[in-house]
Amino acid sequence: MDINKSGATFSSIVGIGVKLKKRSEEQKQEYLFLNRGVNAVCPIDLKEVVCKIDFNTPRIQVYPPNKGMPELRKAISEEYFGGLSDPDQISIVPGGMPAIDLTIQTLKLDKLYFADYFWGSYAKVAKIRGIETAHYSSPADLIRKIKAEPPERKVAVLICDPNNPVGDKMDDDNLVQWIRALNSLGAAVLFDSPYRRIYCGKEDPLFRQISALENVIILESFSKSMGLSGQRIGFIHSMNAEFNEELNIRILYSVNGVNAFAQELIYLLLTTEEGRKAVQNFRKKTAEEIGKNIAWLKEQGLLAKQLYTKNKPVGIFAVVNKSEEELLNYRIGSVSMNYFTSLKTSETASMSRICVSVPHETFVRFFAPVLSRVLEAQA
Numbered sequence: 001m002d003i004n005k006s007g008a009t010f011s012s013i014v015g016i017g018v019k020l021k022k023r024s025e026e027q028k029q030e031y032l033f034l035n036r037g038v039n040a041v042c043p044i045d046l047k048e049v050v051c052k053i054d055f056n057t058p059r060i061q062v063y064p065p066n067k068g069m070p071e072l073r074k075a076i077s078e079e080y081f082g083g084l085s086d087p088d089q090i091s092i093v094p095g096g097m098p099a100i101d102l103t104i105q106t107l108k109l110d111k112l113y114f115a116d117y118f119w120g121s122y123a124k125v126a127k128i129r130g131i132e133t134a135h136y137s138s139p140a141d142l143i144r145k146i147k148a149e150p151p152e153r154k155v156a157v158l159i160c161d162p163n164n165p166v167g168d169k170m171d172d173d174n175l176v177q178w179i180r181a182l183n184s185l186g187a188a189v190l191f192d193s194p195y196r197r198i199y200c201g202k203e204d205p206l207f208r209q210i211s212a213l214e215n216v217i218i219l220e221s222f223s224k225s226m227g228l229s230g231q232r233i234g235f236i237h238s239m240n241a242e243f244n245e246e247l248n249i250r251i252l253y254s255v256n257g258v259n260a261f262a263q264e265l266i267y268l269l270l271t272t273e274e275g276r277k278a279v280q281n282f283r284k285k286t287a288e289e290i291g292k293n294i295a296w297l298k299e300q301g302l303l304a305k306q307l308y309t310k311n312k313p314v315g316i317f318a319v320v321n322k323s324e325e326e327l328l329n330y331r332i333g334s335v336s337m338n339y340f341t342s343l344k345t346s347e348t349a350s351m352s353r354i355c356v357s358v359p360h361e362t363f364v365r366f367f368a369p370v371l372s373r374v375l376e377a378q379a
């Protein structure tokens, strides 16, 4: 049996998590797992919503429609696009990772750009699909690079804002202007920003502003903004009919539709009073604790300041000026910035990404000893 090896490696972040869990069990000591990319302030409280689901119906028990339940796609259009988007331009997919993979396999692509500091999975998915990758250091740098590409080269960019791993966020007006400029240059813009909706809701105009642009594809996940990574559900929006048609075929022959229970759950969260309240409470509590943790890191001089000169940190990640090994001494799990860039230097090795979406009190309890050791060293 011959294996079609992609050359991609398994996620190092998953490996770090396994190692930390083992250490915690062996030492019988509590660790703070800030290496993960999940909101851990509180779970979303689904009690009032799950009881509304009738499991004894074909709607739950039989194959769901290939691109998702029509009612769910309509509810997404209302919630995310102010009702202005045709639900046929929305396809339900099993989360953000498959959204990226399905999109890049559907597009004819020679090169995929993403930021200098990027979520490692971007590079892995591109590797598996045999697509060349390249990086940009700023919005202006990307525009310059795309203008310099030969016209026959098909390029795309993945935009993550707020960013994973840095946790910074561009000003929205600049973001929209940049996306419009990229769209005009003919680059496919894959807007992959699953952390954005933790901080805003239906009032957010962004998707309305960019969804009618012909080269923009919006990839969205309910993993982060609703705390439902276990449900494996998200969506892809594109106004390009040819893209949607091919995507529909690829969804059929790769996943054959998304779990009906997950679809029903999201539908109820978007359309019932109890559901909306559950989402709102989850986001409010999560955003509050994230805000406190970032403010505290800033006050204590623990943020890697050099990464926040242009944009402000908003979470759910932040980069601190301590290495993965240093933080491990204080039983704090983190991920070295070397895993998030191809520009590996001694500086990137001295910084690490932490998830700041944890209760503030626990966060300070674990970080205070780091600080007293820093003060001791300075004295």
Ligand SMILES: Cc1ncc(COP(=O)(O)O)c(C=O)c1O
Pocket: 037, 094, 095, 096, 097, 098, 119, 160, 164, 192, 193, 194, 221, 222, 223, 229, 233, 234
């Ligand atoms: C930037 C980014 N995009 C997409 C995803 C994928 O999320 P999921 O597959 O859980 O929906 C993640 C998860 O960590 C992410 O950080």
